[in-house]
Amino acid sequence: MRVLQLIDSLEVGGAERLALNYANALSESITLSALVVTRREGALKKQLNDKVSYLLLKKKNVLDFRALLKLKSFVKRYKITIVHAHGTSFFTGVLLKLMYPKIKLIWHEHYGARAEESIWNNLILLFCSSFFSCTFVVNHQLEVWATKNLWTKKNYYIPNFAVFDDTILKETFLKGEKDKxxxxxxxxxxxxxxxxxxxxxxxxxxxxxxxxxxxxxxxxxxxxxxxxxxxxxxxxxxxxxxxxxxxxxxxxxxxxxxxxxxxxxxxxxxxxxxxxxxxxxxxxxxxxxxxxxxxxxxxxxxxxxxxxxxxxxxxxxxxxxxxxxxxxxxxxxxxxxxxxYSKEKVIDLLIMNYKTLSNST
The missing domain is CATH 3.40.50.2000 (Glycogen Phosphorylase B;)
Known part of the structure; x- marks a missing residue:
C-alpha cells in the first residue's frame, strides 16, 4: 500500500497535525507513506518522520500548472495509489485526479462548522465530490452532512488521535504561579x-x-x-x-x-x-x-x-x-x-478503509 497525505500547510492546526500524524504513523505500517504540502511549510515540519517521503509544492495560485506537474511526477515516481487530501487541499487533489486518473482520491473533512452550512455555500466542493472515491469525517454530524449533500457514495467516520514526541526540545517555560x-x-x-x-x-x-x-x-x-x-x-x-x-x-x-x-x-x-x-x-x-x-x-x-x-x-x-x-x-x-483514541486503533481503522477502497472498482 502506497499512500500520500495532501495538506496545504504545516502551520500548527488540527487538520495539519492529523495529516502529519497519519503520515508518520503509516510509515511504520505500509509500504510507502508520503506527505505533500501544497503551499507553505510551518512549525510542524520539524516533527516529520525521516521515513516519510516528502514534497513541498509551493503553489502560487489555484491553477499553478508547474506545481501540479511536480505533484503528478512525484505520485508516478513513488507509485502512489491513494491520495488522502485533508481540508482545503481537496481542490489540488481533484486537479491531480484529472491529470492522473489512476489514483484513488479521499477527502478528509476536519471543519466542524461545515455541518451547519448549506450546500449552496459549497458548490465547488459539491462538484469536486464527484471525483472522491470516499470521504472521511471527524464526527457524526459531518457524516450526516456529507451523506446528504455530497456526491460521494462512501462516507466514513474516522476518529482523531494525538501523539507526543519525546524527542522534541523543551523550549517553552510557562510564566505564572505553579499549579494555577x-x-x-x-x-x-x-x-x-x-x-x-x-x-x-x-x-x-x-x-x-x-x-x-x-x-x-x-x-x-x-x-x-x-x-x-x-x-x-x-x-x-x-x-x-x-x-x-x-x-x-x-x-x-x-x-x-x-x-x-x-x-x-x-x-x-x-x-x-x-x-x-x-x-x-x-x-x-x-x-x-x-x-x-x-x-x-x-x-x-x-x-x-x-x-x-x-x-x-x-x-x-x-x-x-x-x-x-x-x-x-x-x-x-x-x-x-x-x-x-490510541494511534494504534485509529491507524488500524484507517488501513482497513484504505484496503476496502483499494479493492473496490
Missing amino acids: RIVCLANLKEPKNHITILRAFAKMNLKELGWSLHFIGKDYKDDYSVVLKEFISKNNLDKFIFIYDSRNDIQHILSQATIGLLASTSEGFPVTLLEYGLAKLPVLSTNVGYCPSFIKDDFSGLLFNPLDVFQLQLQLYKMISGESLRISFALHLQELVLDN
Missing part, C-alpha cells in the same frame, strides 16, 4: 473564541487568586489578535495572561499546566482535547461539534456554551475550586483517550 495555570491550545483566529475566555477571567478577578492564563497557538498579528491584546492591556492583565505564538513542545507545555481550556464556537473533533487527555489535564470544553460526545460533563471534564460567558464563569469556578474534582476528571479523560 490555565492553558488554551488554539490558534488565534475565529472561531476559537479567545475573547470569551478573557472576559470570564477578568470578571472572575482570577488574578487576585494567583491564576494565570496561557494562549498557545499561531498569532497572525491581525485584527483578531489586536482585539485580544487590547483587552489584556486595558484590564491590566499583562502579568497574568500570556500569548506564546506557535510552539512545538506541546507535551512539555501541558506538563506545566493545571487546567486545559477550549472555547471554540465551532469544532469538528479537536486534537487539542486529545492532547489534554494524554497530558492528564482536567478539561473545561466548549459543547459544540464532537466535544460533548468526547467530554462527558461532570465525569471526564466540564462543558459550557461558548456564547455564554456566565456559564463559563460558573464552570471555571467549579474547576478551580476543587482539586480532587480536577484529579478525577483528568484520570477519566486520560483513560478514555488511551482506550478509544
Whole structure:
C-alpha cells in the first residue's frame, strides 16, 4: 500500500497535525507513506518522520500548472495509489485526479462548522465530490452532512488521535504561579473564541487568586489578535495572561499546566482535547461539534456554551475550586483517550478503509 497525505500547510492546526500524524504513523505500517504540502511549510515540519517521503509544492495560485506537474511526477515516481487530501487541499487533489486518473482520491473533512452550512455555500466542493472515491469525517454530524449533500457514495467516520514526541526540545517555560495555570491550545483566529475566555477571567478577578492564563497557538498579528491584546492591556492583565505564538513542545507545555481550556464556537473533533487527555489535564470544553460526545460533563471534564460567558464563569469556578474534582476528571479523560483514541486503533481503522477502497472498482 502506497499512500500520500495532501495538506496545504504545516502551520500548527488540527487538520495539519492529523495529516502529519497519519503520515508518520503509516510509515511504520505500509509500504510507502508520503506527505505533500501544497503551499507553505510551518512549525510542524520539524516533527516529520525521516521515513516519510516528502514534497513541498509551493503553489502560487489555484491553477499553478508547474506545481501540479511536480505533484503528478512525484505520485508516478513513488507509485502512489491513494491520495488522502485533508481540508482545503481537496481542490489540488481533484486537479491531480484529472491529470492522473489512476489514483484513488479521499477527502478528509476536519471543519466542524461545515455541518451547519448549506450546500449552496459549497458548490465547488459539491462538484469536486464527484471525483472522491470516499470521504472521511471527524464526527457524526459531518457524516450526516456529507451523506446528504455530497456526491460521494462512501462516507466514513474516522476518529482523531494525538501523539507526543519525546524527542522534541523543551523550549517553552510557562510564566505564572505553579499549579494555577490555565492553558488554551488554539490558534488565534475565529472561531476559537479567545475573547470569551478573557472576559470570564477578568470578571472572575482570577488574578487576585494567583491564576494565570496561557494562549498557545499561531498569532497572525491581525485584527483578531489586536482585539485580544487590547483587552489584556486595558484590564491590566499583562502579568497574568500570556500569548506564546506557535510552539512545538506541546507535551512539555501541558506538563506545566493545571487546567486545559477550549472555547471554540465551532469544532469538528479537536486534537487539542486529545492532547489534554494524554497530558492528564482536567478539561473545561466548549459543547459544540464532537466535544460533548468526547467530554462527558461532570465525569471526564466540564462543558459550557461558548456564547455564554456566565456559564463559563460558573464552570471555571467549579474547576478551580476543587482539586480532587480536577484529579478525577483528568484520570477519566486520560483513560478514555488511551482506550478509544490510541494511534494504534485509529491507524488500524484507517488501513482497513484504505484496503476496502483499494479493492473496490
